[in-house]
Amino acid sequence: MTATLDTDTAVSSVPVRADEVRRRRGFSLFGLAIGLAVPLALALLWEAAVRLGLAPGRLMPPPSRIALTLYDLAVGGSLLMHVTATTARVAAGFALGVVAGTLFGALAGYSGTMRQLLDPTLQGLRAVPSIAWVPLFILWLGIFEESKIALIAVGVFFPVYLGVLGAILSVDRKIVEVGRVYRLSGPAMVRRILLPAILPEFIIAVRSGLGLGWMFVVAAEFMGASEGLGFLLVDGQQLGKPDQIIASILIFAVLGKLSDAILVAASAPLLRWQDGFAARR
Amino acid sequence: MLTIDGIDKIYPNGTHALGGVSLAVEQGEILAIVGGSGCGKSTLLRLAAGLDTPTRGTIAVDGTIIDRPHPAVGIVFQEPRLLPWLSVADNIGFGLADVPKAERRDRVERVLARIGLADYGTRWPRELSGGQAQRVAIARALVTQPKVLLLDEPFSALDAFTRASLQDALLALWDAQKPTLVIVTHDVDEAIVLGDRVVVMEPHPGRIFSTIGVDLPRPRDRLSDAFVAAQRRVLRALDGSLGAPESDRKRAEADAGAAMWW
Numbered sequence: 001m002t003a004t005l006d007t008d009t010a011v012s013s014v015p016v017r018a019d020e021v022r023r024r025r026g027f028s029l030f031g032l033a034i035g036l037a038v039p040l041a042l043a044l045l046w047e048a049a050v051r052l053g054l055a056p057g058r059l060m061p062p063p064s065r066i067a068l069t070l071y072d073l074a075v076g077g078s079l080l081m082h083v084t085a086t087t088a089r090v091a092a093g094f095a096l097g098v099v100a101g102t103l104f105g106a107l108a109g110y111s112g113t114m115r116q117l118l119d120p121t122l123q124g125l126r127a128v129p130s131i132a133w134v135p136l137f138i139l140w141l142g143i144f145e146e147s148k149i150a151l152i153a154v155g156v157f158f159p160v161y162l163g164v165l166g167a168i169l170s171v172d173r174k175i176v177e178v179g180r181v182y183r184l185s186g187p188a189m190v191r192r193i194l195l196p197a198i199l200p201e202f203i204i205a206v207r208s209g210l211g212l213g214w215m216f217v218v219a220a221e222f223m224g225a226s227e228g229l230g231f232l233l234v235d236g237q238q239l240g241k242p243d244q245i246i247a248s249i250l251i252f253a254v255l256g257k258l259s260d261a262i263l264v265a266a267s268a269p270l271l272r273w274q275d276g277f278a279a280r281r
Numbered sequence: 282m283l284t285i286d287g288i289d290k291i292y293p294n295g296t297h298a299l300g301g302v303s304l305a306v307e308q309g310e311i312l313a314i315v316g317g318s319g320c321g322k323s324t325l326l327r328l329a330a331g332l333d334t335p336t337r338g339t340i341a342v343d344g345t346i347i348d349r350p351h352p353a354v355g356i357v358f359q360e361p362r363l364l365p366w367l368s369v370a371d372n373i374g375f376g377l378a379d380v381p382k383a384e385r386r387d388r389v390e391r392v393l394a395r396i397g398l399a400d401y402g403t404r405w406p407r408e409l410s411g412g413q414a415q416r417v418a419i420a421r422a423l424v425t426q427p428k429v430l431l432l433d434e435p436f437s438a439l440d441a442f443t444r445a446s447l448q449d450a451l452l453a454l455w456d457a458q459k460p461t462l463v464i465v466t467h468d469v470d471e472a473i474v475l476g477d478r479v480v481v482m483e484p485h486p487g488r489i490f491s492t493i494g495v496d497l498p499r500p501r502d503r504l505s506d507a508f509v510a511a512q513r514r515v516l517r518a519l520d521g522s523l524g525a526p527e528s529d530r531k532r533a534e535a536d537a538g539a540a541m542w543w
Binding site: 174175183193196199272 | 350
């Protein structure tokens with residue numbers, strides 16, 4: 001019997017060879033170098049243009065001056081404070097927004113009644129430019145942390161809600177039927193079938209939510225803050241310090257990219273099962 | 282015993298998928314259902330699995346009415362429908378969530394060995410071939426020890442060699458547990474290799490055209506005269522079931538013939 005059983009068991013996955021792993025790692029270092037080529041070249045050109053007198057350095061400070069500003073901020077100790085303040089706001093608003101977006105998205109995705117009940121309202125609220133909430137949040141929550149975190153949470157909420165809702169609606173009916181065959185209850189269906197099935201789309205939604213979180217923290221800090229990167233931006237404008245503005249922008253770029261990379265790295269182990277275009281690169 | 286009693290199924294769009302189907306399948310019997318497309322074979326299985334409800338009539342397993350998915354009835358679909366985020370072992374154990382962990386692992390390991398995939402428990406579904414994936418799907422359905430296993434064209438997407446090997450694998454699993462099997466197929470050979478009886482269905486609306494007993498010892502030799510004779514009978518019935526002009530008259534005869542079966 002076993003002899004007949006084994007006829008189609010031979011074909012299967014090929015183990016990854018060690019030299020292939022090495023080649024992949026080399027590839028990523030090479031990729032990092034390629035990724036840095038454009039910004040480095042631009043910085044060098046800029047520096048040269050200012051040094052050669054081809055461009056005015058006052059409003060467009062050369063990279064060397066920006067680096068110096070960054071260094072002064074870091075040594076003075078205030079850079080860490082500003083970065084921490086902004087990151088903490090993003091983290092709090094992001095957490096709130098992701099939890100609420102996932103909850104409402106799952107509810108509206110799973111139950112048609114809930115979708116009819118909630119979705120029109122939420123879509124209507126989504127159409128409100130989020131900055132329009134600022135005056136109201138300040139009246140309700142005051143000018144300190146609460147109103148800022150609320151604004152960031154609103155920004156994060158919508159992409160996550162939409163992503164979860166859309167992903168649940170597009171889960172393969174055939175897979176859901178497997179859950180039905182095993183008589184899963186509503187919550188079990190969400191936990192054991194729907195959420196794992198939408199995990200790849202969920203992570204993309206969370207990533208765009210995080211991007212919006214960084215965007216909204218600036219708006220939040222514009223509306224009155226005594227610390228944070230947004231404060232550095234406003235301060236730089238009011239005191240005529242373009243180097244400080246560009247330094248803050250650069251820090252935003254680094255923080256945004258870094259937080260996204262952490263999210264991707266943290267979610268990678270959960271997505272090992274995927275069989276997509278990029279899965280076996 | 283699986284009892285299907287006077288089943289009608291009319292879909293909301295007006296399609297009359299099944300018209301008055303009655304069947305009784307003994308415990309441990311293997312029933313094969315063949316028929317042209319649109320004769321309601323798959324609909325019948327979905328009703329028996331409790332995934333749909335009949336417009337009229339009842340389906341019962343040992344007296345328990347099936348009107349929603351029930352632990353006594355398992356189903357294997359045309360596609361394996363494995364959950365890609367679970368390992369092979371976790372896929373097989375999916376229906377055993379209520380079983381203690383140690384026992385679950387034990388039962389999954391035993392059934393993995395029986396389908397010849399003992400070393401595959403930790404693999405992802407994407408690493409399996411089509412035939413392997415369908416074995417895992419059958420194992421997932423049988424590991425919960427249902428009384429009735431329904432199979433909806435389970436091997437139709439596979440090549441001939443893999444199909445033959447899976448038919449053997451299915452018979453081996455059946456032999457160990459002796460569940461009632463109802464297998465829908467469009468492959469006459471497959472119906473005769475597996476079935477104790479072959480039900481031929483006709484379309485518009487779907488109903489039973491005739492039932493042919495296959496009284497051959499297992500394992501069955503596809504080249505024996507008796508096998509070929511059974512094949513011929515099923516093919517002739519299939520021809521008749523699709524011959525539209527005379528179908529009314531034939532149906533009358535078939536009804537008379539079918540009446541003798543139960």
